[in-house]
Amino acid sequence: MRSYKTTMVDDVELLPRQDREAALADAGYNVFELASDAVAVDLLTDSGTGTMSNDQWAAMMRGDEAYAGSSSFSDLVDAVADVMGFEHIVPAHQGRGAENVLYGALVDEGDTVLNNAHFDTTRAHVAANGADPVDCPVDGARDPDSDDPFKGDFSIEAARRVVDDVGAENVPAVVLTVTNNSMAGQPVSVENTREVAAFADDIDATFVVDACRFAENAHFVRQREPEFEDDTVADIAREQLSYADACVMSGKKDGLVNAGGFVGLREQGDLFEACRQRGILYEGFSTYGGMSGRDMAAFAVGLREAVEPPYVAERVGQVQRLAGMLDDRGVPVYQPAGGHAVYVDANAALPHLPRDEYPGQAFVCELYLEGGVRGVELGRFAFPGTERRDLVRLALPRRTYGPDHLEHVADTAAAVCERSDDVTGYEIVDEPEMEELRHFSARLEPLQ
Ligand code: F0G
Numbered sequence: 001m002r003s004y005k006t007t008m009v010d011d012v013e014l015l016p017r018q019d020r021e022a023a024l025a026d027a028g029y030n031v032f033e034l035a036s037d038a039v040a041v042d043l044l045t046d047s048g049t050g051t052m053s054n055d056q057w058a059a060m061m062r063g064d065e066a067y068a069g070s071s072s073f074s075d076l077v078d079a080v081a082d083v084m085g086f087e088h089i090v091p092a093h094q095g096r097g098a099e100n101v102l103y104g105a106l107v108d109e110g111d112t113v114l115n116n117a118h119f120d121t122t123r124a125h126v127a128a129n130g131a132d133p134v135d136c137p138v139d140g141a142r143d144p145d146s147d148d149p150f151k152g153d154f155s156i157e158a159a160r161r162v163v164d165d166v167g168a169e170n171v172p173a174v175v176l177t178v179t180n181n182s183m184a185g186q187p188v189s190v191e192n193t194r195e196v197a198a199f200a201d202d203i204d205a206t207f208v209v210d211a212c213r214f215a216e217n218a219h220f221v222r223q224r225e226p227e228f229e230d231d232t233v234a235d236i237a238r239e240q241l242s243y244a245d246a247c248v249m250s251g252k253k254d255g256l257v258n259a260g261g262f263v264g265l266r267e268q269g270d271l272f273e274a275c276r277q278r279g280i281l282y283e284g285f286s287t288y289g290g291m292s293g294r295d296m297a298a299f300a301v302g303l304r305e306a307v308e309p310p311y312v313a314e315r316v317g318q319v320q321r322l323a324g325m326l327d328d329r330g331v332p333v334y335q336p337a338g339g340h341a342v343y344v345d346a347n348a349a350l351p352h353l354p355r356d357e358y359p360g361q362a363f364v365c366e367l368y369l370e371g372g373v374r375g376v377e378l379g380r381f382a383f384p385g386t387e388r389r390d391l392v393r394l395a396l397p398r399r400t401y402g403p404d405h406l407e408h409v410a411d412t413a414a415a416v417c418e419r420s421d422d423v424t425g426y427e428i429v430d431e432p433e434m435e436e437l438r439h440f441s442a443r444l445e446p447l448q
Contacts, residue, residue: 003310004399007054012405014040014372021369028443029365029426031374040372041405043394046340047252048259050397053305056256056298063294068285072293075300076262083303084211085238086247086264088272090279091289091296095212095250096121098261100282102248105274106173106206107131112166115175115210116154117141117182120382122175122210122248124436134162141183142388144334144345149224152180152217153192156199168203177210178217178240182378184391185213185319185338187220190228190240197243206271209244211264212253215306216339219316234307246271251295253340256302256398260291315339319396322406329414334391341395344413346379350420355380357425357447360390363416365446366423367392371412381428382439424448 015023015038027033036042064071073091081087092098099122107113109130118126118133126133136158140146154176163171176196178188193209200207218236221228228236241247251260263279265272276286283289288296305311316339323337332348346360353359360379367373376382379390394409416423424446431442 002314004053012040013037017369020372024365024368028430029361029446030439030442030444031364031368031376032440034368034374038372039368039374041401041409042374043341043396043409044374044376046395046397047250048397049252049256049302050400052256052258052298052302053399055305056301059297059301060294063292063297065293066287068287070287070293070296072296072300073287076296076303079300079303080249080262080264083234083237083307084214084241084247084249084264086241086266088265088268089262090265090272090275090283090286091291092261092263092279092283093290094252094259095210095248095261096125097283097290098248098250098263099125101275101278102208102246102263103129103131103173104278105271106208108172110170112162112171113173113175114154114159114162114171114205116152116177116180116188118175119177119181119210120436120439122177124434127436132166135182136162137180137183141180141186144184144332144343144348144389147336149220149336150187150189150192152178152183152186152188154188154196156195159199163203168205171203171205173208174200174203174205175208175210176244177212179213179220179339181212181340182383184334184343185216185341185393186336187217187224187339188240189225190221190236191225193240193243200245207243207245209241209247211241211244211247212250213339214241214249215254215312216316218307219312220339232307233309233312237307251291251299251302254303254306255299256306257295257299260295260299262289315396315398318401318406321403322394322396322409325406325410326413329410329417331410331413331417341393343378343391343393344375346377346390346392349417350423352421353423353425355390357427358390358444359425360392361426361444362423362446363390363392365426366416367412370415371408373409373412377439381442384435384438 111131247264334343360377
């Protein structure tokens with residue numbers, strides 16, 4: 001039984017098939033362009049959270065909207081220190097704002113940044129600063145059938161090869177993304193975190209954790225890493241983050257809020273000062289950084305709720321249940337499922353489509369046409385030029401959908417798989433200049 005009940009409702013409507021067809025064509029076969037009221041079950045992202053608790057709403061009423069010295073900012077600073085162990089923060093309007101602040105301060109033209117796998121906005125910010133974002137996933141991360149418990153880990157061997165090639169002096173930052181969103185939301189072990197910290201120290205690089213989903217990651221560590229089986233999620237999260245010099249955080253994930261983010265640092269040295277100045281320039285004064293007082297108040301409460309039992313067990317449990325329902329219906333899913341999303345393997349679901357016809361995007365379009373379900377392609381379309389599989393992410397917004405919505409999603413995906421032979425590929429007919437951001441706004445057409 002869930003540990004909460006619903007006290008506010010938001011209507012869900014499935015439009016008639018012909019309206020969905022028209023809406024998708026108008027959207028240029030890119031679901032980012034669909035209006036939300038044309039979507040029945042919205043699994044585009046877990047970002048922005050969906051539902052907040054009554055304690056968060058109560059805190060919002062007390063939000064201090066002062067430009068400088070807001071008490072809601074102090075509450076957020078206290079929560080970050082208690083829950084995540086970073087004493088100093090530079091606030092930002094969301095995660096990518098924090099990325100801009102940190103990577104602009106840390107990275108120079110011609111540098112290389114290493115990451116277990118860069119998320120799209122991280123990759124874009126590193127590249128925008130003239131640096132080369134290099135992914136160092138472990139062998140097996142791209143294998144949808146391997147049951148390795150920590151497929152999100154960072155490969156030290158791969159990173160050493162890159163450092164031997166480019167020179168340690170050109171690698172200012174080593175980043176660990178927990179959980180690893182671009183690798184099917186897979187977790188990272190604490191053991192690997194310790195190794196990455198030692199490696200970063202060895203090459204004199206700043207060790208950054210992208211902590212968006214730190215609580216979900218800690219839940220997996222508790223389940224899968226024997227050293228931690230008797231520890232609480234709160235203790236594990238603090239332990240894992242304790243190895244990092246800095247973190248970037250999107251409050252829209254494990255902060256359980258609709259907006260907000262920050263850069264977390266341990267000391268007020270040169271890096272903090274550089275980030276603070278960039279924060280003022282791009283985000284807002286250093287006690288709000290683009291967040292309203294209300295946002296910061298809800299964020300402070302949300303961070304504490306994210307590590308409370310049973311919240312995170314239920315959250316990750318719901319994702320695992322959706323994966324099981326899809327698997328039972330013969331839909332090929334990446335195993336084991338991640339913490340925030342189930343990833344359907346579109347190459348297995350639509351084997352007749354060549355990769356340059358974007359089978360992942362074809363599956364996304366069919367999910368919408370079949371049942372008004374919105375997912376997102378995280379394969380060749382989103383990450384041009386990579387050899388990754390064409391995965392379709394079904395991300396569950398936190399505390400939002402119930403078991404009947406999951407049934408609908410699983411039935412919809414199964415129906416698409418059943419008539420897979422009829423599914424055609426797509427071509428891109430218009431795309432933006434910045435390749436890293438292509439999937440947000442490119443337009444496509446179905447091939448005959
Ligand atoms: N890092 C990771 C690992 C993310 O997943 C995201 C966002 C960001 C940084 C940027 O944070 O959205 O607050 O600016 N991920 C969302 C997603 C958008 O759908 O996975 P943001």
